[in-house]
Amino acid sequence: MANAVTPSYVTLEAFWEAEETSESRHEWLDGVVYDMSRGTIEHARLIGSIVRILGNALLDECSVYSSEVMLYIAETKLATYADATVVCGPLATYRVAKLGEAITNPTLLVEVLSDRTEGYDRGEKFAYYMRISSLKEYVLVSQYERRIEVFRRPQRGRWIHEVAQAGQSLTLHGHAIEVDAVYAKPVR
Template sequence: MAANSRGSYVSPEAYLVGEDNSPVKHEYRGGQIYAMAGASNAHVLIAVNLATTLRTHLRGKGCLTFASDTKVHIQAINTYHYPDVIVTCDERDRSFSDFVRYPCLLVEVLSDTTEAFDRGDKFADYRQLESLQEYVLVS
């Protein structure tokens, strides 16, 4: 991940507006914007296979499964991340069009460039989510 070049504070509102118009995905943490690294085909296939399996398993249970392009908003620390797979069974998430706030499951497919962050700071961020029951790392 590379931080925004100016290093200055960006409001969450400005981030969301910019993200809607950006061809590149960015995560938002502590007023800083970080460009997401591109994923390999193997990474994408693993994420899609997991999301498909979870969606099939959860069919009819009122849960939603998202892959890659949906943000999680960690309201307690005003942070936005893009997990590889998200499952939410919370009705409140149906009212958000750009992100999820109440996930019960988050999955990250590890890569050499993201593993340390996924295991460290990102995991610390995710632990702020009261709804989160499971965090799965796939290597």
Template sequence: MATVPSTLFHTAEDYLGLERQSDQRHQFIDGQIYAMAGESLAHSTICCNLLSLLVSQLRGTPCRGLSPNMKIRSGPAQKHSRKGLFSYADASVVCGEPRFHDEHRDVLLNPTLIVEVLSPSTEAFDRGEKFHRYSAHLDSLRDYLLVSSESAVIDHLRRNAAGEWLFTSVEGLEAELLVESIGCRLPLAEVYERVEFPLEEENPLTDAP
């Protein structure tokens, strides 16, 4: 989802005060507030498919799936700081007792899994700076999924017991991703159910005279 920044700098508490009264979602990045744009049909469908798969498999376990409306903090805890990231993941999972930024219980501090469905305008941020902040500030985070909305590909970053991040990628509708930390299997055929991918341009004929 594309974002548009404000021109003013705010503290984290300024942002939360505004966000809790807003009908539109915004992200906070080091003092700037970014309005989040809408999402494509493919993006929205993938998000719903993923949440459905996660929720159905997490029933009866210590883990629960959370919708894209739950904010996640990855940065300093100081109320008047202009540093840090308050963001919305496309889906997340928390295991055990959720911990929150304050009494409003709408900013999660301890996700186990975060899922980002990639859009052309935000892919670089999701793969780069956003992941850096998640990994640096969220000790609870074990898995980070980057899900393409243009082809059947999921990139999986998994933190091992030594704190190292391991990368794997699964591709194709016949493939399946196992997320061991939460005991969930994600068949790509179900993740991408009813998603129509852009048609690839045909290659020009090479045997023309």
């Protein structure tokens, strides 16, 4: 996680109000506000690709949201943004007065890895995400090689880890997703 940008406790309401007009993004963790790093062009392209592919695959069953939507994890008091969020079934949100709402029941979350965020996305942030009872799959997309990892919540025991690379596919919410399709660039 990045350095804190607030020297003292900030309420969730004050954070949300500031976030609505901020030119950059932040995370709120139990009263402390942290800068979120900016993504590269490739990072943004991969987010768009995975949102499009998941949206097409899950069209009739789930809603797919871009990184514009905030998540709120009450158990850990974390307000953050995932690169992609999928909700299957009714949407549950946490509303902060008239300021807005954040998703609280994701089924699947995606993070595109970068040098600055990979450790956090694999470690502390994943630990926060594991506390979300509705979360069934956590997906990590490499920005530097054709490699996608998925962590699945089993009925019991530890999360199951799978890796797919170039030329392979993996299953997300019961649908086969080709790794190469996520990384494909348009022909110009």
